[in-house]
Amino acid sequence: MTSQSSVGVGGHLFPVPPGAVANFWIVDTTGTIEGLGADHLVKPSLPTFHTFPKVPSWSFLIETTVSGKTRRVLFDLGVPKDVYAMPPVVSGRLKTYGWVVEVPKTTAEVLVESAGGEGGGLQLEDIEAVVWSHWHWDHQGDVQPFPPTTDLIVGPGFSKAFLPAYPAGPQSPIRQTDLDGRRLREIDFDNTPTVQVGQIRALDYFGDGSFYLLDTPGHAIGHLGGLVRTTSNPDTFAFLGGDLTHHGGELRPSKHLSLSSAVASIAAEHSSEGLGTVTLQSLETLQTSRGRAVDQAFFDPVLTSDFDEALRTIARAQDADAQDNVWFVAAHDDTITGVVDLYPKRANGWKARGWREKTMWTFLRDFRGALQGGQCPGHLTLSEGALVLGIDINQPGNDATLNSLPANLSQNFVPLTANVSHEQTWHDALRLSREKFSAVPDTVVNCAGYVHLGADAHAVPEDDFDRVWQVNVKPLYLTVKVVVPCWISGKVAGHVINIGSIGSRRPRASTIWYTASKGALDTATEGLAGAYAKDRIRFNIVRPSFGNTPMAPRVLGKVDSAFTEEDEAGRAKRLATLPLGRLCEPEDVANMTAFLASDEARYITGAGFNVDGGRYVS
Structure with a gap:
């Protein structure tokens, strides 16, 4: 049927007929899905964004009073508590994906256990209908706990596509037990009076304008908004x-x-979330480099029943999304976690609470690596676009680095003269990074080093011993104490790269306490990698051999001085231990470090890499 026309109140892009107000709750179903590959859901690909963060599954409770009667519906039920008890066509596919699906409670359990307060002592028999936005497994939830008086509402084409349900229909993704004893109501927008909300056909569910079911096809057969x-x-x-x-x-x-508007929102709402040095130019470049227009969404959907229809539906939803009086909330939107009030608290006050503004562009945190360059291939070095905060205990060291850079790169380097073995240094570094780059670093390279003078182990002075451990090991401890919690709270997929030494694998008596400290880094790197993998934080270690660095003279027994001709014999002796026939150069270590910080190494953690010219195997 043709839709009814009316005067809109929602805005010029998304007019909505006038009507009543419904009470509105966001229900945390407790279901989560972890390990979703980005290419399974969105395209074109984006550097460094390969896996979705752990996503929730929301349900929504809507309540209104019509003619003195209180009526309630649930929109979506989330993930079934036992996903592997779903029909074989669903459970068999899930087993091949390798996702981690956790569902501590059913939505029915959440509703009853949390009832009270603004939830009003809800009982399951108070729910007149459950609406499945669509038939996919992570929206079906568990219908069985609801009484037979609770209808099940589905979108157009559902019955033709999926009935009879399993087991009578062996290829159906729908369980017959969800349908038994209850009324199945399939929405038919073609043969039911509808209204227009923006460019979308809508069914006024309660008849008072408080809640509309929207015709939003494309993602799946019968998809409803x-x-x-x-x-x-x-x-x-x-x-x-x-x-x-x-x-x-x-x-x-x-x-x-x-x-x-994204840039303005990040400055106002997300400066502490580690979103990177986000400028309008960086966002536009991210688009154009992937063949996208700057006014086009970052992604197109992948998982669709009709791709073109899905794009048309998204375009209609974009009209609504642009209105400041409309808040778009998707079923698996992780950006609202920790921001919004959940059932039994009502969510009607979302606009007064600023939830739209606080969450609209939060998804950009998933693009941090691409926007900052910190985890893109080859972007660790300043010459390839990284933003670097360098900590050196000596002002001349920072000055030398800054002066060696061309003018177009010096603006991307921020020096901090401080002691890396002091905790305050790390807090200062985070503060400075936020001030200069509007983000926390996403990669920490612990490369400070100190070696005691060559001597028998029993003859090393205590202050020399202490300094070895303060400089070589304590910075890693402070990284974990100060930086890692910041990454966890900001959902930053951080990376710590420790510069160790091949000496930890081939210890020398003359530098035993130095090599022991580097061995501690080996052990800590492996242990920390296991401990923080769940937070998408990686730890790796690079083990160079003796090389052309400022520490080299000290290794040969000299104190704070450069090589002279007399030292060439010592250098030659070391060179003879290296099968590849040359000393390790700083660039050798930098190249390995750049690789580990790049997206190509995103699956590597807890690993050690010998950059030693074959020293370990000789």
Whole structure:
């Protein structure tokens, strides 16, 4: 049927007919999915963004009073508690993906256990209907706990595509036990009176304009969206997107919501989240380098039943997303975690609380590596675009680095003269990085080193021994104490690269305490890699051999002086231990470090790399 026309109140891009207000809750179903590959859901690919963060599964409770009767519906149920008890066509596929799916409670359990307060002592029989935004496993949840009086509402084409349900239909992804004894209501937008909300056909579910079911095809057969009127005078709305998008980058930017607004939002809301040195130019470059227009969303969807239809639906949703009185919330939106109030607290006050502004561009944190250059191939070096904060205990050392850089690169290097074995240095470094780069570093290279003078182990002075461990080991401890918690709270996939020594594998009696300290780095690197892998934080170690560095004279027994001709015999003796026939150069270590910091090494953690010219195997 043709839709009814009406005067819109939602804004010029997304007009909505006038109506009543519904109470609105966001329900944490407790279900999470971890390990989703980005290329499984979005395209074109983006450097450094290969895996989604752990994603939640939200459910939404809508309540209104019509003719004195309180009515309630649930929009989506999240992930079933036992996903591997789903029909074989679903459970068999899930076993091949390697995802980590955790569901401590059913949505029904959450609703009943958390009822009270603003939730109003809810009972399951108070729910008149459950709406599946679509039929995918991570939205079906567990319907069985709800009484037979709770209807199940699905989108167009559901019955033709998926009934009979399993087991009568062996290829159906739907469980017959979810349908037994309850009414299945399939929405038919073609033969039911509808209204227009923006460019989207909608069914006024309660008949009072408080909640609309939206015709949002493309992602899956019968995909439904929802629109809840959360306040009036002025009208505000929550747009329930289901799986219309899986990532904010499928929706933004758009012709109506520019990258300039992203830059402004990051400055206002996300300066402490480690989003990188985000400028309008860096965002535009990220787009154009991938063949995207600057006013085009970062991604297109991959998982669709009709790709072209999915793009059209997203374009219609972008009209709503650009209105400051509409808040778009997808079913697996991890950016709202820790920001919004959850059931049993109502979410009607989202606009007054600023949740839209606080979460709209948070998804850019997934692009940190690409925006900063810190984890892109070859971008560790200043010459290839990295932003570097260098800590040196000696001012001349920082001055020498700064003076050696061409003018176009010196602006990307921030020196800090301080002692890396002091905790305050690391706090100062984070503060300075935020001030200069608007982000915390995503890679730490612990390369400070000190070696005691060659001597029998029992003859090394105590202060020399202490300094070896203060300089060589303590910076790693302080990295873990100060930087790692910052990465965890900001969901930064950080990386620590320790510069060890092949001496830890081939110890020499004359430098035993030095090589012991480097051995401690080996042990710590492996242990820390295991401890923090769950947080997407990697630890690796590079072990160079004796080389042309400022430490080389000291290794040969000299004190703070350069090589002279008399020292060539000592250098030649060391050279003879290296099968490749030359000393290790700083560039050899830098190249390995650059590789480990790059996206190509994203699957490497807890590993040690000998950059030793074959010394270890000789």
